[in-house]
Amino acid sequence: MKLNITPYLFFTGKGGVGKTSLACATAVTLSDEGKRVLLISTDPASNLKEVLETGIADTVTPVNGTDNLFAVNIDPEQAAGEYRNRAIEPLKGLLPDHEIAKMREELSGACTTEIAAFDEFTRYVTDKRKSANGSGNPDSGNPAPGNGSPDKNAREGRPASDASETEAEADFDVVIFDTAPTGHTLRLLELPAAWSDYIEKNPDGASCIGPSSALKTNKERYERVVKQLRDPEATTVYLVSRPDASALKEADRSSAELRELGLSNQNLLINGYFEPLDREDPFARNMQEMADLALAGMPDSLRKMPAQTFPLRPYNILGLERLRSVFQTPDSSNLNANAVADTGRDATASLDKLIADLTADRDHGLVMTMGKGGVGKTAMAVTIALKLAQKGHPVHLTTTDPAAHIDDQLGSAAELPENLTIGRIDPKKEKKEYIEKVIASKSGSMSQENLRLLREDLESPCTEEVAVFQAFSKSIQQARRKFVVIDTAPTGHTLLLLDTTGSYHKEVLRNTQLSKDRMKTPFMYLQDQNFARILLVTLPETTPITEAAKLQSDLRRAGIQPWGWIANQSLAATGVSDPLLRQRAAEEVPLLEEIKERHSENVYSVPFIAESKIPKKLFELKSETT
The missing domain is CATH 3.40.50.300 (P-loop containing nucleotide triphosphate hydrolases)
Incomplete structure (x- = not known):
């Protein structure tokens, strides 16, 4: 296996480029080599179940047919429900029922879902070091091997690094993240900085994720997670792309934005490169020519990265047998040359x-x-x-x-x-225009100090949710x-x-x-x-x-x-x-x-x-x- 393996591996890129296939193939191969591996999907539209042919839920689950591989889906909706309960439960009995109901409604938006999913995601990234006997040792100097799912205490709100862990949930050698398509992943990784900035400006305020004073208790954990992600000895980002111009352009754009977030240890994986077996087929030749043209014109930043190419297979990558073939040289001798493609x-x-x-x-x-x-x-x-x-x-x-x-x-x-x-x-852009519109509508009735406070409150990341919805509504009206x-x-x-x-x-x-x-x-x-x-x-x-x-x-x-x-x-x-x-x-x-x-x-x-x-x-x- 030629890939650079660190304790945390991120597979990201444009939708449909094969992130899940390569993430699962990597997980299975590392598991076969004797490493204890945890595979996590942060994609709201996860398909780990189909690829691994195992029922994957929101708890760490052993993958059928393997000894050392475990997988888990981060379900955004379930995470949001648990997050709401953690935010509201301490207030029951202190606030009237109608205030509790109002708070629950305020915590029902997409913004809450995103921060809850990130909150769940952080439980799988810690800064623990592992000594020879397996106990945590922050002074060992070795990269963190990663940790498994949080136990019940962690699910109730305590950071994973502070929670007790069972043997089945801890001591993973490698944690692999099969992420959502690029835009969603970047949003996920931007959240710690966005919320930290908002909390600093609004220490006593509230937002769509509940009282910011409650969120502040997690700020140090968020910062530890970001530190781990930025550590090249701990985290590798795999930018997955097809050999086409659009996917490569997206990989380049993602690479730049991830570097801005401090994730600089990046590798490029070209998935699905096709070489014709029948050189007389003009369609097949055209496919290869277009792929070669796209690769020849790839941005310089990608060209300078460590890279690996994976060939197009004659089948979809589903199941352990086909996943294991990803890192093997293709064998074309068993192709059915007489396969009839009845177009249907x-x-x-x-x-x-x-x-x-x-x-x-x-x-x-x-x-x-x-x-x-x-x-x-x-x-x-x-x-x-x-x-x-x-x-x-x-x-x-x-x-x-x-x-x-x-x-x-x-x-x-x-x-x-x-x-x-x-x-x-x-x-x-929609968020900026929305904020300016609200400020303009209040400028005649509010003092400059109150306008300043209003602007700070509107800088909450959940304002973006409202602004995008309004623009969407205008399109519908047209x-x-x-x-x-x-x-x-x-x-x-x-x-x-x-x-x-x-x-x-x-x-x-x-x-x-x-x-x-x-x-x-x-x-x-x-x-x-x-x-x-x-x-x-x-x-x-x-x-x-x-x-x-x-x-x-x-x-x-x-x-x-x-x-x-x-x-x-x-x-x-x-x-x-x-x-x-x-x-x-x-x-x-x-x-x-x-x-x-x-x-x-x-x-x-x-x-x-x-x-x-x-x-x-x-x-x-x-x-x-x-």
Whole structure:
């Protein structure tokens, strides 16, 4: 195994680049070598269960088929629930019931969920040193080997480093973090500094995470965690990328932002590099040429990093056997060269059919692309917006993704139609504008000192949540007179935004005197399928389909019914002769049929495109409805 191994390993990068596969493969390999390993997912849309074929919960669980590997999911919602209880329980009996209820409602937002998830995350990173007999020894000078899950005391609020630990929960040689897509991960790692700064300015104040004086008891632990993450002898960050320009650009951007946070020990992992077995297949040759072009043009900062390349496999990386193959040389002798890729087009429709269906009975409305990171939501949103505009409809295209890539995709599109406008809901920009608007509205009625205090209070990180929601609501309102296409963030981040939208909806209903028939909140617009067409974007692979189905279930519980599914980057819908690609295509066919039979009547298939100009190529695709 060639990877640089320190006590803490972070796998991060753009959605869909294979972070989970490489994190799990590393964990399994280290475990096979005799190391005691803890694998933690900080992704709200975790798929460790599918990859490891083990039921992974929010407690440390042994992985089936291994002796030294354990795994755990940090469930943001459960962490938030426990966090609320810890904040509220000491106040019961001291405050009236209506104040307790109000406090619980204030602690129900996405901001609380994020800080609670971080609070849980910190319990797995300590500054303990390990002596020869296994006891903590801060003076040993060796990097911390990491610690396992907190016990009951830690879950009740005491720092993990102060809590007693059972043998099964402690003394891990390596702790591996399979993180959420980049934007979510950066937000997670920025939280300690953001909250420390806020607490220093508001020592007696309160926020969406409860009284800041209570949070201050954890400040030293947060600082210890940050110190460990910044220690190159303790922590290694693996930037995972596909060999394509967009993913490499995201890795470069992530690298710079992580260095600003002090995480400088970084390595680059190029995942899924394809070398044709059939040099006569033009599609296969084009795939390799595009990968080589992207790698040749990668930013200098990435080029200077220690790097390792992993080849594209003829199958999805699921289960221990396939995970163990990741660090082995591929064997092409057992490929099924006669694999028949029946496209399954009788079960799916084309992208042009999607546009026809979206405009069959209306000339305005909301279209939202949702799904797991890396499935092509942005490319789909850009292409849908372009095609709607081509048909003469006024269209506004925007994104709620902190790691927005609309500009990257539009840069490869044809000349933009005049009836297409482009926007972006930038969290930092929205927060700044929101603060200035509030200050301006109060400037005539408050003293300068009170305005200063108000501004300090508004600098709370949870103000960003409110500002983004307001911008999102404005986009929804625009869809009453034109088509608005929204490219959403990866699943977990989107659900947090929808949770805020739902909380606002409940608050409005609780305080209004109007009947539901005479009012419509943003949440009610999302529930109206005649107005909002939610499109779940997936890849024809097991894990993305499972994730999309999970997202659909979450949306349905909230009364939001997805309108259709898009199976993106389908090799089964592409003519290929290369045996490796044909085997991958053959594995897609039953999955495409599964989507149609189990998940949605409206299924649209988009062929895999081995070109850099993806939106332009999609824009030019001829209708192929069957």
